[in-house]
Amino acid sequence: MENSAKKSTVEFNPELDVSKDDINAYLDSQDRTSIYDFKDDETAFYKLDSGLTEEIVNKISEEKHDPEWMHEFRLKSLDLYNKIQVPQWGSPIDGLNMDNIVTYVRPNTDMKTSWDEVPEEIKSAFDKLGIPQAEHDYLAGVGAQYDSELVYHNLQESVAAKGVVYSDLESAMTGEYADMVKEYFMKLVPPTDHKFAALHGAVWSGGSFVYVPKGVTVEVPLQSYFRLNAKGAGQFEHTLIIVDEGADLHFIEGCSAPKWNVANLHAGCVELYVKKNARLRYSTIENWSKNMYNLNTKRALVEEGARMEWVSGSFGSHVSYLYPTTILKGKDSQCDYTGITFSGKGQNLDTGCRMVHLGENTSSLVTAKSLSKDGGINTFRSSIEVMPSATGSKSSVDCSSLMLDDISRSDTIPEIDVRTADCNIGHEAKIGRISDDAVFYLMSRGISEEEARSMIVSGFANPISKELPLEYAAEMNNLIKLEMEGA
Amino acid sequence: MGETSNGVLVNHLPSPTWNRLGVNRAFVNFETLPEVEKTFEFTIENAEQITIERKSTKEAVLFADSFSQGIRREATVAGKAPIYQKQIFATGMGAQYTDLVEKLVHKTDILTVSENEKLEDAVILRWDFKKDGKAASQQIIHAKKNSSATFLLIQESEREAKGHVAIETKVILEEGAKVNLIKVNMLGEGFVLMDDTAAVINEGADLEFTQMILGGEKTYTGCYADQAGDGAVFNVNTGYMANKEHLIDINYVACERGENCSSKIYVKGSLRDRAFKTFRGTIDFRRGSKNSVGDEQEDVLLLDEGVINKTMPVILTEEEDVDARHGATIGNLSPEVLFYMGSRGIDKHAAEMLITRGHLISIANTIPDEDTVKKINLFIREAFDSNECF
Numbered sequence: 001m002e003n004s005a006k007k008s009t010v011e012f013n014p015e016l017d018v019s020k021d022d023i024n025a026y027l028d029s030q031d032r033t034s035i036y037d038f039k040d041d042e043t044a045f046y047k048l049d050s051g052l053t054e055e056i057v058n059k060i061s062e063e064k065h066d067p068e069w070m071h072e073f074r075l076k077s078l079d080l081y082n083k084i085q086v087p088q089w090g091s092p093i094d095g096l097n098m099d100n101i102v103t104y105v106r107p108n109t110d111m112k113t114s115w116d117e118v119p120e121e122i123k124s125a126f127d128k129l130g131i132p133q134a135e136h137d138y139l140a141g142v143g144a145q146y147d148s149e150l151v152y153h154n155l156q157e158s159v160a161a162k163g164v165v166y167s168d169l170e171s172a173m174t175g176e177y178a179d180m181v182k183e184y185f186m187k188l189v190p191p192t193d194h195k196f197a198a199l200h201g202a203v204w205s206g207g208s209f210v211y212v213p214k215g216v217t218v219e220v221p222l223q224s225y226f227r228l229n230a231k232g233a234g235q236f237e238h239t240l241i242i243v244d245e246g247a248d249l250h251f252i253e254g255c256s257a258p259k260w261n262v263a264n265l266h267a268g269c270v271e272l273y274v275k276k277n278a279r280l281r282y283s284t285i286e287n288w289s290k291n292m293y294n295l296n297t298k299r300a301l302v303e304e305g306a307r308m309e310w311v312s313g314s315f316g317s318h319v320s321y322l323y324p325t326t327i328l329k330g331k332d333s334q335c336d337y338t339g340i341t342f343s344g345k346g347q348n349l350d351t352g353c354r355m356v357h358l359g360e361n362t363s364s365l366v367t368a369k370s371l372s373k374d375g376g377i378n379t380f381r382s383s384i385e386v387m388p389s390a391t392g393s394k395s396s397v398d399c400s401s402l403m404l405d406d407i408s409r410s411d412t413i414p415e416i417d418v419r420t421a422d423c424n425i426g427h428e429a430k431i432g433r434i435s436d437d438a439v440f441y442l443m444s445r446g447i448s449e450e451e452a453r454s455m456i457v458s459g460f461a462n463p464i465s466k467e468l469p470l471e472y473a474a475e476m477n478n479l480i481k482l483e484m485e486g487a
Numbered sequence: 488m489g490e491t492s493n494g495v496l497v498n499h500l501p502s503p504t505w506n507r508l509g510v511n512r513a514f515v516n517f518e519t520l521p522e523v524e525k526t527f528e529f530t531i532e533n534a535e536q537i538t539i540e541r542k543s544t545k546e547a548v549l550f551a552d553s554f555s556q557g558i559r560r561e562a563t564v565a566g567k568a569p570i571y572q573k574q575i576f577a578t579g580m581g582a583q584y585t586d587l588v589e590k591l592v593h594k595t596d597i598l599t600v601s602e603n604e605k606l607e608d609a610v611i612l613r614w615d616f617k618k619d620g621k622a623a624s625q626q627i628i629h630a631k632k633n634s635s636a637t638f639l640l641i642q643e644s645e646r647e648a649k650g651h652v653a654i655e656t657k658v659i660l661e662e663g664a665k666v667n668l669i670k671v672n673m674l675g676e677g678f679v680l681m682d683d684t685a686a687v688i689n690e691g692a693d694l695e696f697t698q699m700i701l702g703g704e705k706t707y708t709g710c711y712a713d714q715a716g717d718g719a720v721f722n723v724n725t726g727y728m729a730n731k732e733h734l735i736d737i738n739y740v741a742c743e744r745g746e747n748c749s750s751k752i753y754v755k756g757s758l759r760d761r762a763f764k765t766f767r768g769t770i771d772f773r774r775g776s777k778n779s780v781g782d783e784q785e786d787v788l789l790l791d792e793g794v795i796n797k798t799m800p801v802i803l804t805e806e807e808d809v810d811a812r813h814g815a816t817i818g819n820l821s822p823e824v825l826f827y828m829g830s831r832g833i834d835k836h837a838a839e840m841l842i843t844r845g846h847l848i849s850i851a852n853t854i855p856d857e858d859t860v861k862k863i864n865l866f867i868r869e870a871f872d873s874n875e876c877f
Contacts, residue, residue, distance in 0.1 A: 089503040089511070381504060388792065403807040406774070413504050416798040416815060421789035424818040431804050431811040 046106040051099045057202050060104050077191040077201025084195040091319045091348040096293045101265050103203040105147035105230040113154045131225050141166045143224040148205040163213040172209035188271040188299045196267045196295040207237035212247040221250040234265035243278040250281040264292045272300035274308050281309040288316035295321045304330030311467045312339035315479045325354040328362035340369045340464040342483050343376030352381040357390035366397040372408035383415040391422040399429040454484040493518050495583040498738035501769050513736045521649040527622040532611040538599040547595035551576050554659045555687050578685035579709020579738050588655045591623035602631040609637040609856050616644035623653040630664035637667040642674050649677025657685045660692035667695045673866045674702040682708045690716030700727035709738040717745040723752040726850040729762035738767045743776040752783035757843040761793035769801040776806045783813045840871050
């Protein structure tokens with residue numbers, strides 16, 4: 001296993017009532033740089049050849065023991081993939097060559113329901129990421145995917161007793177919920193949607209299925225964690241969540257990978273169905289390695305009186321295309337999107353969201369923050385679409401960007417499409433730098449310039465971190481602190 | 488990219504977005520242009536204050552390009568070079584439209600304001616078609632150092648008239664020059680207007696651009712301002728109204744390159760019936776535009792259920808030391824406003840009329856030509872009177 005740990009240090013500050021050693025010891029304990037960037041030996045794993053051909057898709061289907069309809073679905077998706085053009089807008093993805101991407105890597109284990117049964121080398125990866133501990137401390141269930149397959153899935157008995165289903169998608173496809181999966185799978189994000197949705201349809205593997213029955217509230221969150229370890233591989237997990245009428249769920253998604261010198265690809269798909277008067281919060285802390293092309297598709301369909309909440313933190317990847325889409329179909333349905341994106345050296349992150357108002361009196365609230373540093377490129381891209389049927393609807397978009405140096409870039413490209421007079425739509429955005437006055441004020445109180453800038457950035461990100469569970473907010477703040485080192 | 492066989496692609500968004508939104512560009516379909524024979528030339532008033540030279544278009548293009556050459560430093564917009572900036576003198580509507588105008592006109596008028604000259608009266612270029620007609624025209628306004636001038640370009644006709652108009656105006660502002668460029672569209676309901684503007688604004692120069700889009704069946708318009716010099720100022724104040732199935736397609740770009748530049752793009756309008764409007768407004772801060780500011784705002788009043796409004800307030804930034812803002816408000820009158828109006832005996836329709844007129848008249852009143860302001864007032868009143876709502 002390689003480990004590229006990097007230590008943070010501080011110079012002694014006589015104004016502070018702690019020694020330099022104390023501070024460095026504290027930073028050591030907090031230093032999370034290395035925890036994502038470790039690589040495991042995968043020589044024993046089963047891998048398909050790189051590239052994308054009908055033969056490879058057939059092999060994946062065979063490996064997954066797909067029902068016939070799914071096998072056909074994959075082949076149709078492959079055909080679409082070959083026909084659909086690469087997007088001409090957005091960050092460049094010229095460095096991504098599908099001929100070099102391995103679409104399926106199977107670890108040498110079946111899925112387990114106890115961490116003790118997971119092979120040591122894989123378990124140790126998730127231990128380092130703190131997943132078993134998190135499950136023990138504050139999660140109702142955990143799914144852990146390693147490369148193309150789930151290696152661990154478990155749900156608390158008390159939650160399962162309420163009828164909540166949380167399983168890997170393959171099991172759901174052939175088990176008791178087979179009809180439900182067939183009814184909903186890639187209906188919200190059809191393979192015709194765009195090139196990478198078609199790619200996903202052809203080679204998807206792994207991911208989770210969640211069903212929360214009518215009226216059931218899951219008190220503590222469920223979490224899926226995706227780890228992509230293999231060099232030059234792709235991860236194509238599919239998450240399908242159905243929150244039935246009046247039910248309530250918080251689902252957390254985390255992802256990471258070690259850094260390789262070749263491109264890796266993540267083209268996952270998330271489909272969320274929020275039924276009448278239900279509520280779903282979907283939180284993501286994404287910290288892919290900086291060689292990753294993160295071309296992920298997320299979409300929610302929200303029924304009458306229901307509420308969808310997206311909380312999104314994007315820190316990793318080389319290139320991202322990530323725009324959670326919400327279709328506010330039902331009358332009085334609502335959606336909040338709260339997101340932060342931090343682009344550093346070598347990163348070109350194109351993130352944002354899309355709201356489609358279809359139902360009467362629907363409302364959406366978008367709060368987006370972005371930071372660019374060390375030559376990082378940030379693009380906030382959004383679309384608010386208010387259809388003729390969405391009378392009485394409201395939408396508000398608030399977007400702010402901070403530029404932390406003069407070699408970075410920050411763009412905002414919002415679109416508002418309104419097709420009814422009976423609505424109220426507002427949009428506001430601002431781009432600027434850290435105020436010199438604020439830095440001066442903090443420095444006049446004995447805080448170093450670096451710490452002052454870091455504090456200002458943490459304050460800037462506060463509206464997002466306060467929406468996360470405490471442990472995840474702390475994790476996000478750590479990531480920001482790391483990114484701010486030397487800024 | 489060349490002109491397509493039956494039309495031109497215009498108003499390219501500098502940084503393209505999702506194609507399905509249909510806002511990356513607009514298409515002017517020649518097959519739908521009204522058939523008219525009569526060709527019009529504009530008339531010019533107060534011309535004695537300036538020098539007018541009519542040159543071959545080829546010669547005029549080279550002249551204009553000489554002021555723009557050397558400042559084209561392309562940015563990487565969202566990772567990709569903008570698709571339309573192949574032009575040396577960048578325009579709002581883009582290269583295909585410029586090619587079209589240069590094919591249609593063989594002569595270009597160069598209107599020069601002498602160094603340090605401060606014009607007292609507005610120079611008025613008027614296309615008064617009265618009945619049906621068509622026109623194509625290209626002019627270059629050259630404001631020399633520390634000069635100051637107002638140019639008013641008016642297209643008008645009787646309300647029932649039809650036709651098509653293609654205009655391109657290039658403005659060169661030398662150091663310290665100030666130009667008020669005002670464009671007013673009061674064309675009849677069968678007109679298609681294509682009206683493009685491009686400017687190079689040098690150090691300390693100021694372009695105040697006012698546009699009133701009141702008539703016509705379809706209006707495609709753009710403005711690209713290259714703020715090449717330090718302290719260059721570009722302010723836009725636009726008002727529009729559209730009803731029936733009228734279409735308005737706007738593309739404004741402020742490209743701030745110099746230090747201490749400033750741009751404001753303010754647009755206000757109202758849509759009725761089944762009108763369709765697209766507004767693209769981009770403030771593009773290039774590296775080196777330190778201490779510059781940019782602000783854009785669109786306020787749209789939607790008065791009927793069948794309207795379609797698309798708004799794209801874009802900011803592109805590759806310079807840290809800038810202050811950029813944009814905003815948009817879209818909707819109908821708030822219940823508070825309606826209640827207030829109602830308490831004074833003004834019903835909903837009358838309130839909508841008052842607010843719309845208020846928006847437009849506030850812009851019209853800045854035009855330094857009393858006769859034009861009166862005409863605009865009358866045009867707006869007639870437009871409301873002809874609508875059953877009012």
